[in-house]
Amino acid sequence: MRAILGTMLDGDLRALAVRGMTGPVGATHWVGFTFEDLSRHCCIIGGTGTGKTVTQMRLVSTFMRLSQANPGEPTIRIIFVDAKGLADENRDQFGQLARARGYRNIRYWPEQPLCGFDGKREQLRERLSGLFNGGESPFHHAEAVTMLDLALGAGSPPRRLAELIERVRPGVTAALYELEGTERSLMLKAEASSFTNSQWNSVYLRLRALVATVGDRFDSCSDAWSLRDVDAAWISVPGTSSPQTAGDVASWILSMIGELAASPDNRRTIICLDEFSAVGQDQRASQFAAGLVERTRSAGIAIVIGAQTVASLGEAADRLLQTCGTVISHRTPLPDSIVELAGTVQVWEDSQTVDALGVRVATSGRIQQQYRTPPDLIRSLPIGEVVVVRAGRWAQVAISTPSNS
The missing domain is CATH 3.40.50.300 (P-loop containing nucleotide triphosphate hydrolases)
Known part of the structure; x- marks a missing residue:
């Protein structure tokens, strides 16, 4: 059908x-x-x-x-x-x-509301990484995505935009890793601390600007x-x-x-x-x-x-x-x-002359390519x-x- x-x-x-x-x-x-x-x-x-x-x-x-x-x-x-x-x-x-x-x-x-925060950490990173690719250099994009990934991995993945915004405030992600107390989390704390407050603020402000448009409409909640x-x-x-x-x-x-x-x-x-x-x-x-x-x-x-x-x-x-x-x-x-996209077709085009009585007379011709669609x-x-x-x-x-x- x-x-x-x-x-x-x-x-x-x-x-x-x-x-x-x-x-x-x-x-x-x-x-x-x-x-x-x-x-x-x-x-x-x-x-x-x-x-x-x-x-x-x-x-x-x-x-x-x-x-x-x-x-x-x-x-x-x-x-x-x-x-x-x-x-x-x-x-x-x-x-x-x-x-x-x-x-x-x-x-x-x-x-x-649409479930924009459901799924695994990797899925959230892929969805949100596009927010930091609007004209930034590859270096600054990679930097922002790295900080975003650190924030997403500090504990359970966030299920609300407001929760993620809180995590990217300067010092918050590092503090969350410190609370976990494992060897791996302390290494991640050191990585999070290696970024300056200014760098964390740039990620925070980027996400904060999004709230003005979408609010909680991407939050994963019971009615989403x-x-x-x-x-x-x-x-x-x-x-x-x-x-x-x-x-x-x-x-x-x-x-x-x-x-x-x-x-x-x-x-x-x-x-x-x-x-x-x-x-x-x-x-x-x-x-x-x-x-x-x-x-x-x-x-x-x-x-x-x-x-x-x-x-x-x-x-x-x-x-x-x-x-x-x-x-x-x-x-x-x-x-x-x-x-x-539709290509061309071959058409024959006559060459004509006008005789003494004003009548058009075909004298020769050639094959031309013409668009298939006018x-x-x-x-x-x-x-x-x-x-x-x-x-x-x-x-x-x-x-x-x-x-x-």
């Missing part, structure tokens, strides 16, 4: 074509994805108001329908990350779609939920209200998504990263996303990234475009990097239509509206 994206209007993308009803002018063909198709990942490009979110919601809706049609299999887990953090209407629609499809464990962040246990989740990253810390939040969440791939639970998962432009210029988020796309397919995870332009995907834009199996483009004024088509696409490029083929598609029915 395939999840139907919309109606094919033109193109040669037969691999995703699904024959529909036959009418007076012939058969209708739709464009549809299997989960295997989508697990090669997808990138959706288009300017503001061209319909990127509607396209993602359509994919979400149809895959929820497929999951509902196969009750004997585990529910397809859907995690939708809104990087701008403003789409309340879309969040409500997402919840309505999930409930209509029989999804039960539906969660929202930051309204409901985890990505592994959820059926559907909507995560709002404050890309508009707090752009300075949006990269911190995005890197933390993307790191936890990566853990799903590192220890797969044999459950198919779709990750939608909408409005990625809001955090794509942060090198941490861009590199995290590219890494996920490159390594998650075998874990049963499909990633769908939506951005306003190719450039807004950040420094990993080329990696993302070349790794994603499918690129969907709404109207965009700079389609060159997209049409190049660039001007993408520049002028109406709202609700896209060009889908996959494996050197393309299709113009009218997107079907997401439906609760």
Whole structure:
């Protein structure tokens, strides 16, 4: 079974074509994805108001329908990350779609706390180390991660952000190791004491700044939920209200998504990263996303990234475009990097002259290379239509509206 994206209007993308009803002018063909198709990942490009979110919601809706049609299999887990953090209407629609499809464990962040401090010390270090990689030199990044690791290992791993912040105050981590009293802990105390108060304060202030944005929303508590246990989740990253810390939040969440791939639970998962432009210029988020796309397919995870332009995907834009199996483009004024993915075809071009009577006469010709996908088509696409490029083929598609029915 395939999840139907919309109606094919033109193109040669037969691999995703699904024959529909036959009418007076012939058969209708739709464009549809299997989960295997989508697990090669997808990138959706288009300017503001061209319909990127509607396209993602359509994919979400149809895959929820497929999951509902196969009750004997585990529910397809859907995690939708809104990087701008403003789409309340879309969040409500997402919840309505999930409930209509029989999804039960539906969660929202930051309204409901997400377990950001569960797991082992090594997992916490990987999640939090991204906070110290926003422009720092490799030396200072390694220094901060070393202090972070020392703080995480001083006793049981912290389960709240406030607890970790208290540990990175100057002298606290060293004192905790001294209380343990073992030979190893005293060696770690000496290592913690080798860093100056100024160095510890830099880590403290970095974490303290995060509290202003996330508060206790990543604390592991009795009412917190985890990505592994959820059926559907909507995560709002404050890309508009707090752009300075949006990269911190995005890197933390993307790191936890990566853990799903590192220890797969044999459950198919779709990750939608909408409005990625809001955090794509942060090198941490861009590199995290590219890494996920490159390594998650075998874990049963499909990633769908939506951005306003190719450039807004950040420094990993080329990696993302070349790794994603499918690129969907709404109207965009700079389609060159997209049409190049579909390649070229050979066309015959006549050379003509005009005779004395003004009649054009073909005198010679030559074979020219022409883009398979017309660039001007993408520049002028109406709202609700896209060009889908996959494996050197393309299709113009009218997107079907997401439906609760």
